[in-house]
Amino acid sequence: MTSRLPSPDDRYLLRLLANGRSNPEIAEAMGRAENTVKSRMAKLRRQLGARNRWHLVAQAFRCRLISPDDVRIPEQRAVRTEAGDE
Numbered sequence: 001m002t003s004r005l006p007s008p009d010d011r012y013l014l015r016l017l018a019n020g021r022s023n024p025e026i027a028e029a030m031g032r033a034e035n036t037v038k039s040r041m042a043k044l045r046r047q048l049g050a051r052n053r054w055h056l057v058a059q060a061f062r063c064r065l066i067s068p069d070d071v072r073i074p075e076q077r078a079v080r081t082e083a084g085d086e
Helices: 008-018 023-030 034-048 053-062
Strands: none
Touching: 008 023, 008 034, 008 053, 023 034, 034 053
16 A cells, blocks of 8 residues: 555545445445546556455455445335235
């Protein structure tokens, strides 16, 4: 990892990524072009030595750039097992 810390925008990108957002969703949330998101993600992968987007999330946790509090667990929806069950 390089000595330069990620910017607040980069940390926001990492939080969105940790929450399972796609590149288009991250771009929309950040108000940036999708190509900009891809470039920033590639830069972060290089800085943190990550092989892919999920390894990038793991490295961000390991380096304490994001925390478990940054990840929201979606609410579970009711599962219907039979036509009349609710």
